[in-house]
Amino acid sequence: MGEDLFWAIRGGGGSSFGVITAWKVKLVPVPPIVTTFNIPKTLGQGATNIFLKWQKIASMLPGELFLDMAIGIDNSSPSAGKTIRVSFGGLYLGTVDNLVSMMQNSFAELGLQRENCTEMSWIQSVLSFAGFSIDDPLEVLLQRNGTSGRFKAKSDYVKEPIPVTGVEGLWKILLESSAVLILTPYGGRMSEISGSETPFPHRKGNIYGIQYLVYWDSNEDSQKSMDQVRRLYAYMGPYVSKNPRAAYLNYKDLDLGVNIGNTTYEEAKAWGLKYFKHNFERLARVKARVDPGNIFRDQQSIPPLFP
Template identity: 45%
Template sequence: MVSWKINLVYVPPIVTVFSVSKTIEGGTQLINKWQHIAHNVTEDLFINLLITPVLVTFNSLFLGTADQLVKIVSDEFPELGLEKKDCSEMSWIESVVYHSINLKGESIEALVERRPSPKAYFKVKSDYVKKAIPEEALEEILKWCLHENLIMAMEPHVGKMSEIDEAATPYPHRGGNLYIIQYLMGWDDDDASENHVGSIRRVYEKMKPYVSKNPREAYVNFWDLDLGTNDNACCTSYGQAIRWGRRYFKGNFKRLAMVKGVVDPTNFFWNEQSIPPLVLSSSY
């Protein structure tokens, strides 16, 4: 039997959201300030960052009123120039729709409608940042996004995330990470050519000096087959899979492989980057 326990947390009746965009020119200073303060302003405030070839956009959810939010941001991040007119108060469930890519502007009833998502073609990669990237390097990163027509999303990764030990759950990317980066390249047809995926791979390689190391960590839900793949269901060894397994799960990978060895020793359930069974011999 498998059980799943969820601890609910209090959310106030009113939350506040904003989405503020600035042109990419001069965006370096804003991004630099964000990476120094976004993770430790207050646990009630979440501000992520989206970099496109022309804009830098700051998206926020705050567990409180607009007046409270403007006061906090004015004190901690005055460079953003946030005003009350930029903010919208709503219920938490309405904020889910507000921040949804496909549902923004609709009512909360859209959350229970079973709509097929439009077909999309894209490549995603990920990184974790443990030390703030130097401002001069941020300037180069913005140029890469512009030149390669690439989107980068950054989300702070401290707060409650850091209070949980990295060995407590399979997800290990806890204390010590300032934020996660998602690299995204999309296109309009099914031609996953070098012209499309090459851009994201080039930027990913250039980012190597500024992100986590040994291993260079990655988020398993941003499935990245560039990190390696299983050959087939029966022939991939633990030694092979550790190439991507340590990036996704760090020190938890061996324990997960041992669990797989108990519940699915024949590797019936598998995919290109599934965890292989590690069956330990009882003989000495």
């Protein structure tokens, strides 16, 4: 297919270039035993300070450990009232003994104990993170049932830890909404790959990514819910990447701009530079060679850029 086209479809949104009928994936080795855990912390349990520490160390933890965060509202205690809950979820490529020792040395503030952890095979961890029981048959992973849920997602990248004043302001906005945040640490293998090796450019220099999510059940709630997540996104502007304010392609955010018919390259920069940064121009030139008529397009597809 040519080196440029192969490069483009490995992270550039293959639907902009044609129909992909086959794909070959290179596997990587995993140990026979992995360990997972999930530890929730509320504001009363020191969630703010633990969050501040996580920002500084999550991207620098050993490559065998992935430790993300999910942030939302906790209404579980009527006497305590509504508060923030920060859930720290981890996957460690190894046994529980090694994990507990590592966490005591690098992130003792979280208070991880053996009883918080579960050892399993790697494929069982896939079941667990997908919301199934680790005892379920693996065939459930082949199910692709649709969902009627409605949601709005936005994204950001963070390069410097957010100060405590920014975090406390975030809590105030979250307490007035139904939105949730998922924070994914970078570093590790992500930082070892060049930002131009594939179209995905968000590599070295990012300490974590943020997904903002809000769900609703009825059409009457849609505008209120979308306003909530947009308010969160506006508040976070001073604390995230700039020039451009980067975004993650797989969390399609039509607020960034929409392709109306045959949008020009200059117009498409509104979202293209956020998703692809310096790789956007190369993607558009590949598009001009393989689909000059712009047959394959969608709401945020890559337009052709001719010489």
